[in-house]
Amino acid sequence: MTHHPLPPAAMYVAGAWHRAEQTFPVHNPADGELLAELPVARPSDLDLALDAAAEGFATWRRTQPWERSRILRRIADGxxxxxxxxxxxxxxDQGKPLAQSEGEVLAAADQFDWYADEARRVYGRTVEARxxxxxxxxxxxxxGPVAAFAAWNFPALLPVRxxxxxxxxxxxxxxxxxxxxPLSTLLIAEIADAAGLPAGALNVVTGDGPAISRRLIASDVIRKVSLTGSVPxxxxxxxxxxDGIKSVSMELGGHAPVLVFPDADPERAARLCARAKFRNSGxxxxxPSxxxxxxxxxxxxxxxxxxxxRGLRLGDGRDPATDVGPxxxxxxxxxxxxLVQDAVTRGATVLAGGGPADLPGGHYYRPTVLSxxxxxxxVMVxxxxxxxxxxxxxxxxxxxIxxxxxxxxxxxxxVFTEDLATAFRAGEELETGMVGVNELTIATAEAPFGGVKQSGFGREGGTEGLADYTVAKYVNLRLRGA
Structure with a gap:
């Protein structure tokens, strides 16, 4: 790590790095190596973050959109x-292969680039009065100030969204x-700080999730809650x-169906699906699940x-030859x-994989195909x-359907089909927030990302993603002397 140092093993609050007496370990999932000891936030640390967010909001909301845009662009460049x-x-920190990590890092930069432009396009409107x-x-x-909680599977992209x-x-x-x-989120804070983001505009805390969420959400400072995580x-x-009548956005679990219709090329569809299915170890x-x-x-x-x-190589993500990490x-x-054992017990057939891999040190599971x-x-529920x-x-x-x-x-x-009518009908009848037709890589900064039913509500990405962090204020103005 001499040439690729980790971010500070500390919380980032009010433009400074803070440590605590109690810590928790961060391990490499590929081999169990201890990477860092990070602080467990105390109530006083969280109160400091809340004060910083309140002061940061007072400053940042008055920063002109063009200046906000310039700072967001510098973060993207950083x-x-x-x-x-x-x-x-x-x-x-997370285990995915380096090529996939590089793709996620660039996608995170794209988010800042997109919203650097959108910062200048927070449009109001006028309405003709009677x-x-x-x-x-x-x-x-x-x-207002936001409490944000993101999952660990995309540790840069999810918080950046x-x-x-x-x-x-x-x-x-x-x-x-x-x-x-946690280390990717701390690295984002380090880069944002270097880009000139004012103190308090962004704060990163670490530690016990339930304790942190309870204290932050209970505070009158927080006006919006955003989560990417599980349904529970x-x-x-x-x-x-x-309890606080706070605005909420939720991007929760998924169980994405893939419909392969008879006019599709089965071999091409299968090979695309296999590559996509096992990205980031699923x-x-x-x-697609x-x-x-x-x-x-x-x-x-x-x-x-x-x-x-069977042709995918399982191993440490640092090895350029690795396709699937731990x-x-x-x-x-x-x-x-x-889940695999349950399916096999009930009659499923294992076509590939089927159990943990015999690799030392890490949490390796062989990519598994069941018919x-x-x-x-x-596994279907x-x-x-x-x-x-x-x-x-x-x-x-x-x-x-x-x-x-x-x-x-x-x-x-x-959906995989060569028939335009089938594509339209399936896209319209699937009860999902997003549909890919002959395409499995659909997440992008310029389009809204989110679900329906128990997969949540609100959107991240696109113009819709910005709207979720604003409120509409109506002003009725009578002209003087009228």
Missing amino acids: IRAQAERFALVMTL DPDTRILIRREPV KIAPALAAGCSVIVMAPAEA VGAELLRLAA QVCIS RFLVHEEIAGAFAEAFADET LTTARRLNAVHE GVSDDMR EEPFGPIAPISTFATFDEA SRANATPFGLAGF
Whole structure:
């Protein structure tokens, strides 16, 4: 790490780095190496962050949009300038292969770039009044200080999807770095500080998630809560936010169906799906995770999928030859294996993988492909969030749509077809916030990202992502002397 130093092992509050007596360890999931000891925030640390966010908001909201834009652009440039270092830190911290870490780092920079432009485009409007002496004005103003909570699977992109639009709108932010992979969030703070972001506009705390969320959300300082996480955590934060009637955005779990219709090329679709499925070891909220394939082409699809999977190399993410890294935690390793065992016990067939890998030190699970899967198996009901690809068959369009919509999740869905009518109909009838047609890489800074049903509400990315950090103020003005 001589040439790629980690960020400070401290919290970033009010433009300075703060440590605490109590700490928790951060380990490399590939080999168990201790990377850092980070502070466990005390109540007094969180109160300091709240005070900083209140003062930072008072300053930042009055910073002119063009100046906010310039600072956000400098953050984007700073991330790109440190892309190599940032990618290595992420791989050490979270486990994904370096090439995937580099892609995430650049995507995080894109978020700041996009919202650097959007900061200058927070538009209000005027409405013609009924009375000629009255003017009706609608302004978009920042909602206020934000408490942001992001998951560990994309430890740079997920917090940035909250930080960048919030700052663009004029809000201040307190981010809780995910305990499982916190170093990327701290590196974002380091880069933002170097870019000249005013003290208090961005604060990063570390430690015990439930304790941090309870204290931050209970504070009158916080006016908005944003979470990327699991459905149970989302439900708990909603309950906490309800007490203070706070604005909330939720990007929660997913269980994305992939519908492969009979006119699709089964081999091409299978190889694309295999590569996408096992990205980040399947630890992706919009990961394709239920493969519903028309019975006429299911055999060819499953054979090509398994063949592509067997060619993936499992190993330490620092090795350029690695395609699939370790799972981030031992908890995920155990949960994934339980899902596979349940499916096999109920009659599923293992076409590839099927268990933990015999590699020393890390949380490695072999990319697994299952056929003969039925809808009552746990892997088809619960979000797998790991390297499992269950393949099932369907006979009709209506059956495919009905089964795709039969879970409480509604984040993303995917369709493979060469027929334009099928593409439109499936895209319209899938109960998801996002749909990819013949495409699995759909997340981008300029488009809204989010779900429906238990996958949450609110959007991140695009113009919609900025709107979630503003409120509409209506001004009714009677002309003087009228």
